[in-house]
Amino acid sequence: MSKRILAAALLLSVSVLPAYAAKTSLVVGMPIEPPGLDPTIAAPVAIREVTLANLYEGLVRIDRNGKVQPLLAKSWEISPDGLTYTFRLQEGVKFHDGTTFDSADVKFAFDRARDPKSTNAQKQIFAPIVSIETPDPATVVIKLKETSGNFLTYLGWGDAVIVASETAAGNAANPVGTGPFKFKSWTRGDRVELVKNPDYWQKDKTKLESVTFRFISDSQAQVAAVRAGDVDAFPNLAAPELFAEFQKDSRFKAVAGNTEGETVAGMNNAKKPFDDVRVRRALMHAIDRKALIEGAYSGFGTPIGSFFSPNNPAYVDTTNVIPYDPAKAKALLAEAGYGNGLSITIKSPQMAYASRSAELMAAMLSEVGVEMKIIPTEFPAKWIEEVFKNKDYDVTIVSHTEPLDIDIFARDSYYFNYKNDKFKALIADAAKTTDEKARFAKYAEAQKILAEDVPALFLFQLPKLGVWNAKLQGMWENSPIPINDVTEVSWTE
Amino acid sequence: MLRLIISRLVSLAITLLFVSLAIFLILEVLPGDPAAIMLGTAAREDTLAALRQEMGLDQPALIRYLEWVGGILYGDLGTSITYKMPVSTLVAERMNVTLPLSLLAILISTVLALPLGVAAAARRDGPVDRAVLVFSQLGVAVPNFWIGLLFILFFSTWLGWFPAGGFPGWGNGIGPALQALLLPALALALPQAAVLTRVTRSATLEVIGADFVRTARAKGVDRRSTLRRHVVPNALIPVTTILGLQLSFFFGGAILVENVFNLPGLGRLAYQALSQRDLVVIKDIVLIFSGLVIVVNFLVDIGYTILDPRLRSRT
Numbered sequence: 116m117s118k119r120i121l122a123a124a125l126l127l128s129v130s131v132l133p134a135y136a137a138k139t140s141l142v143v144g145m146p147i148e149p150p151g152l153d154p155t156i157a158a159p160v161a162i163r164e165v166t167l168a169n170l171y172e173g174l175v176r177i178d179r180n181g182k183v184q185p186l187l188a189k190s191w192e193i194s195p196d197g198l199t200y201t202f203r204l205q206e207g208v209k210f211h212d213g214t215t216f217d218s219a220d221v222k223f224a225f226d227r228a229r230d231p232k233s234t235n236a237q238k239q240i241f242a243p244i245v246s247i248e249t250p251d252p253a254t255v256v257i258k259l260k261e262t263s264g265n266f267l268t269y270l271g272w273g274d275a276v277i278v279a280s281e282t283a284a285g286n287a288a289n290p291v292g293t294g295p296f297k298f299k300s301w302t303r304g305d306r307v308e309l310v311k312n313p314d315y316w317q318k319d320k321t322k323l324e325s326v327t328f329r330f331i332s333d334s335q336a337q338v339a340a341v342r343a344g345d346v347d348a349f350p351n352l353a354a355p356e357l358f359a360e361f362q363k364d365s366r367f368k369a370v371a372g373n374t375e376g377e378t379v380a381g382m383n384n385a386k387k388p389f390d391d392v393r394v395r396r397a398l399m400h401a402i403d404r405k406a407l408i409e410g411a412y413s414g415f416g417t418p419i420g421s422f423f424s425p426n427n428p429a430y431v432d433t434t435n436v437i438p439y440d441p442a443k444a445k446a447l448l449a450e451a452g453y454g455n456g457l458s459i460t461i462k463s464p465q466m467a468y469a470s471r472s473a474e475l476m477a478a479m480l481s482e483v484g485v486e487m488k489i490i491p492t493e494f495p496a497k498w499i500e501e502v503f504k505n506k507d508y509d510v511t512i513v514s515h516t517e518p519l520d521i522d523i524f525a526r527d528s529y530y531f532n533y534k535n536d537k538f539k540a541l542i543a544d545a546a547k548t549t550d551e552k553a554r555f556a557k558y559a560e561a562q563k564i565l566a567e568d569v570p571a572l573f574l575f576q577l578p579k580l581g582v583w584n585a586k587l588q589g590m591w592e593n594s595p596i597p598i599n600d601v602t603e604v605s606w607t608e
Numbered sequence: 609m610l611r612l613i614i615s616r617l618v619s620l621a622i623t624l625l626f627v628s629l630a631i632f633l634i635l636e637v638l639p640g641d642p643a644a645i646m647l648g649t650a651a652r653e654d655t656l657a658a659l660r661q662e663m664g665l666d667q668p669a670l671i672r673y674l675e676w677v678g679g680i681l682y683g684d685l686g687t688s689i690t691y692k693m694p695v696s697t698l699v700a701e702r703m704n705v706t707l708p709l710s711l712l713a714i715l716i717s718t719v720l721a722l723p724l725g726v727a728a729a730a731r732r733d734g735p736v737d738r739a740v741l742v743f744s745q746l747g748v749a750v751p752n753f754w755i756g757l758l759f760i761l762f763f764s765t766w767l768g769w770f771p772a773g774g775f776p777g778w779g780n781g782i783g784p785a786l787q788a789l790l791l792p793a794l795a796l797a798l799p800q801a802a803v804l805t806r807v808t809r810s811a812t813l814e815v816i817g818a819d820f821v822r823t824a825r826a827k828g829v830d831r832r833s834t835l836r837r838h839v840v841p842n843a844l845i846p847v848t849t850i851l852g853l854q855l856s857f858f859f860g861g862a863i864l865v866e867n868v869f870n871l872p873g874l875g876r877l878a879y880q881a882l883s884q885r886d887l888v889v890i891k892d893i894v895l896i897f898s899g900l901v902i903v904v905n906f907l908v909d910i911g912y913t914i915l916d917p918r919l920r921s922r923t
Contacts, residue, residue, distance in 0.1 A: 158651060236647045238655050342765055
């Protein structure tokens with residue numbers, strides 16, 4: 116009898132005790148499932164949003180303010196000419212499979228990324244590298260052929276995480292990194308489960324025992340899952356029209372932050388009439404960015420006048436360079452010879468922000484005598500084929516989510532068909548400038564050139580509409596790079 | 609019977625061969641470069657070329673077709689471009705959702721439709737008949753994905769009785785898994801149940817009007833027994849035809865319903881693969897769906913011969 120009572124008491128204490136301790140599991144909702152879990156071989160943002168900082172680590176990390184912080188490299192020195200980087204590595208770091216991390220792994224990971232056969236989506240960040248030397252297991256010396264102002268920032272991106280030679284080939288399905296969480300399982304189409312890495316080199320870095328990423332594409336289903344408590348946090352909700360309700364609900368914290376996604380209506384600058392800067396400026400003058408954001412994204416999102424994220428410290432506000440002014444738009448169109456009207460088309464992807472923006476833009480343009488016909492174009496497949504590769508379009512609209520990607524306007528073969536030698540030289544110069552202040556000044560000038568030349572209609576920065584349980588702390592409000600860093604997240608009760 | 613089965617199997621194989629060729633040709637002309645989709649808008653041309661080579665996309669079309677079909681004959685469905693996993697593993701995982709979902713929907717649909725249809729026909733223009741007509745009218749008019757959305761709103765968001773979507777996996781017990789499948793199965797089943805109810809009702813009505821039924825009644829067999837012994841078995845023949853056709857609707861409908869309920873089934877995999885242009889996975893899934901439909905029709909044919917003794921004696 117007494118044994119039974121004891122057993123019952125034990126059972127009771129076991130079942131009751133954990134209820135007093137803070138919760139240690141986290142379920143994060145994401146709109147898109149990653150195709151594979153290796154950020155070094157493919158571009159999709161979703162791969163980084165599951166793995167970066169949680170599973171894999173780079174030499175440095177980008178913190179929630181977009182600043183470079185040490186990670187696997189505890190410190191570094193840059194030679195006065197800016198061509199030699201010497202990294203001192205953390206010691207006692209182990210990969211999830213138990214093997215030791217050292218300088219050879221850094222050399223392997225970067226050599227793999229810059230190999231001619233590599234499919235790294237941001238291969239250009241490794242392009243300046245001439246050699247990688249490993250004088251001892253805790254030191255890496257990287258020599259560049261030309262200075263690279265953003266080199267350290269790049270090393271914090273998902274494309275530059277450190278992977279081990281033994282496991283790299285299988286990382287897409289069975290990821291092995293050095294991060295505070297290790298891979299447990301992937302129920303494809305539904306969820307990825309991570310568990311705490313007990314041997315993590317920064318003891319007590321994270322309070323969470325497990326993190327589950329669930330993939331819910333339908334915006335109504337996302338809202339339902341958050342409300343029902345099936346998901347604790349949805350860092351990037353796809354339902355702006357329902358976001359305001361969460362803001363009023365005290366059970367949730369709802370924060371409208373910024374992503375790195377510049378939403379722009381790119382124009383075919385090589386094609387008539389878009390080869391005429393007066394026409395491009397006229398179209399920009401015809402667009403009321405505030406009203407557009409109101410209609411397309413329920414008022415969330417920051418207007419932009421150029422191609423730079425407001426998250427970035429080098430950002431300058433250029434929204435007043437070509438403000439909303441329909442009268443001026445008409446005058447410019449008349450000057451360019453289109454006083455009697457103009458008929459153009461827009462290839463619009465199916466994403467809600469894009470198709471809604473296209474409709475609103477068509478309405479605004481009709482006010483100044485421009486008839487814009489909307490051609491729905493499936494994204495990504497059809498859009499990449501027709502617009503991106505074949506450049507068979509007048510106007511299109513898409514959000515460019517890569518961070519620090521203003522250089523796409525300096526590329527010759529890019530889909531905008533934009534050619535501006537002054538801009539190109541300036542971007543090349545900025546990329547090589549190691550002095551931060553001087554580099555920022557060059558980026559500011561580049562932003563102003565684009566704002567005046569309008570190779571694309573600059574609309575708004577895609578917001579990051581985050582909703583999470585009010586008892587959660589440590590969630591990121593902005594995403595300075597594509598990432599869902601949950602390593603500092605915990606439950607308050 | 610054996611000859612029937614063998615000739616059916618041969619035509620099954622030939623149909624599948626044609627289907628495979630059609631799928632391959634359609635995907636050949638479908639716009640979209642899987643390598644560009646994987647590497648995004650910032651990738652350079654040499655990186656794209658490297659990935660295309662890795663994916664085998666630089667091979668001529670004929671070689672790629674023969675490699676695909678040849679692989680299937682050896683039981684190798686290939687490796688997914690996006691997931692970097694054997695397609696057979698992916699499909700097996702997804703079958704764990706789609707097969708139970710479809711079976712559950714068929715069960716619900718049949719269990720609802722047969723008694724309702726027979727009951728409606730038994731008392732024509734009675735209150736049951738009227739109710740059934742309204743139900744079947746509504747069911748035919750409302751699409752399954754919309755029913756699914758309503759269910760989520762009502763049962764998950766308001767009442768909180770069911771999860772709002774997603775699938776916990778069979779590893780966490782049969783209860784939660786079935787709970788996750790019940791609403792989608794209902795959403796999938798209701799429109800088909802409506803069709804099946806109508807067919808059952810009209811088939812039953814037709815048989816009720818037949819001479820042999822009147823004879824049976826005249827011989828003194830009571831109403832209930834006539835219905836059970838003479839009417840229903842005869843009415844089942846057209847109903848089986850429709851049920852066979854509906855099975856392909858269940859697989860097709862699963863694509864929509866699985867997306868609404870966020871279920872990791874074969875339909876959702878097909879949808880994802882299509883948007884990612886994971887050509888290997890699309891080809892395999894379309895072939896599997898076609899195969900399933902062909903096999904089901906084959907089974908329905910066999911089912912006829914069991915239900916209808918006249919067909920049995922002929923072969």
